[in-house]
Amino acid sequence: MCRMLGxxxxxxxxxxxxxxxxxxxxxxxxxxxRDGWGIASTEARGWTVQRGVDCAGxxxxxxxxxxxxxxxxxxxxxxxxxxxxxxLANTHPFMRGRWVFAHNGTVEDVPAVAALCSPExxxxxxxxxxxxxLFAFLLTSIDDAGEARLGVARAVERLASLPGRGxxxxxxxxxxxxxxxxxxxxxxxLERDGRGGRRTASVTFASERLTDEPWRELPQGALYRVQxxxxxxxxxxxxx
Numbered sequence: 001m002c003r004m005l006g007x008x009x010x011x012x013x014x015x016x017x018x019x020x021x022x023x024x025x026x027x028x029x030x031x032x033x034r035d036g037w038g039i040a041s042t043e044a045r046g047w048t049v050q051r052g053v054d055c056a057g058x059x060x061x062x063x064x065x066x067x068x069x070x071x072x073x074x075x076x077x078x079x080x081x082x083x084x085x086x087x088l089a090n091t092h093p094f095m096r097g098r099w100v101f102a103h104n105g106t107v108e109d110v111p112a113v114a115a116l117c118s119p120e121x122x123x124x125x126x127x128x129x130x131x132x133x134l135f136a137f138l139l140t141s142i143d144d145a146g147e148a149r150l151g152v153a154r155a156v157e158r159l160a161s162l163p164g165r166g167x168x169x170x171x172x173x174x175x176x177x178x179x180x181x182x183x184x185x186x187x188x189x190l191e192r193d194g195r196g197g198r199r200t201a202s203v204t205f206a207s208e209r210l211t212d213e214p215w216r217e218l219p220q221g222a223l224y225r226v227q228x229x230x231x232x233x234x235x236x237x238x239x240x
Contacts, residue, residue, distance in 0.1 A: 001185070002092070002207070003029045004102045005076045006171040008178050008226040008235045009202035010194060012043060012070040017211075019066035019076060024210045026078050027066065030056035033080040036091040037062050040100040041071030042175040047100055051091045072228065073178060075171050077102040083110070084128030094135050096124055098174045101138070103131035104207055105184045109164025113137050116158065118144075130166075138172060149225060152179050153240055156223050159183070171205060177227045179240060180205045180218070188215040189224070194234060201234035 005018055005026055019039070020027045030037060037056035040049045056062040056078050077092035083106060084090040092102040107113055107130035114122070114133045121136040121143070141158070142151030152172065159165045160183075167184025180187065188209055194201030203226045209215040218224070225240035 001033065001080045001082070002102075002104045003033050003078050004092070004104050004169075004171055004205075004207055005074075005210075006102075006173065006178050006180060006205040007071070007074045007202060008173075008228060009072050009200050010228070010232070010234050011200055012072050013200045013202060015039070015041070015069045015071060015074055015076070016066050018204070018206070019069070020063065022211050024208055026076055027057040027062065029208070030078040033078040035081040035086045036079040036088075037077065038091050038093045038102070039065050039069060039074065039076045040093040040095065041069055041074040042173075043071060046098075047095060047175060049093060049095050049100070051088060051093075053086050053088055053091060073173055073175050075100050075102050075173055075178075082106045083130045087127065089127035090129045090132075092131060094132055096135070096139060099139060100173050100175075101131075101135040102171045103134055104169040104187075105167025106130060107134055107164075107168060108166035109162060112162055112164055113159075116140065134168060134170065135172075138170075148174065148177065148179075149240055152225075153223065156181055160221065169207070177225055178205075179223065179225050181223045182218040183221060187218045187222075189218060189237070190215045191237065203235050203237050
């Protein structure tokens, strides 16, 4: 098991509270999920990914990244290893080109998922995890479809037909939109409308309810897409 967090905001927002400040922050949850951490955030210059193999709650680098980080799109993860040893190559989030990915769960039939990956995407795999192979499959499906929404939707449909898919909660983003899928583990969403100027309009996904706000539990099998309007404005969340 792992814990993950995804944020899409109208304008850059500080990540410190959810990563480190609130009682159920990723730093706090890392006491049970100790096998590495990662934070991917994006602004105009593209993705910045910081990762470590130590416990996030005990990491000086994680604390610094959490305290000073701000982003309009971010994916963060703390790992409890099930497949593959503790190593940087096995630490989420993973990045391929413009895509960043994090997974919570365990794929039961890894060879079946790997067999659905293109040779080009298999060649990009650096570590030992089922998660990275799941990422390669999603990117293969996007490549084949020629379009992200259709490719991710087809991949989720294909996964649902596999008897050995296991638990495949994931967050996937290209820096403009973010896909969130729940299958086999808990996943919640929180929408902040930004009214009154006290908070920035945003959509957040997390493995647990991190605050006392009205988080909504996603149903099993759900796939959502959050987009940032090209002309500016609050992000929108829709079934994908």
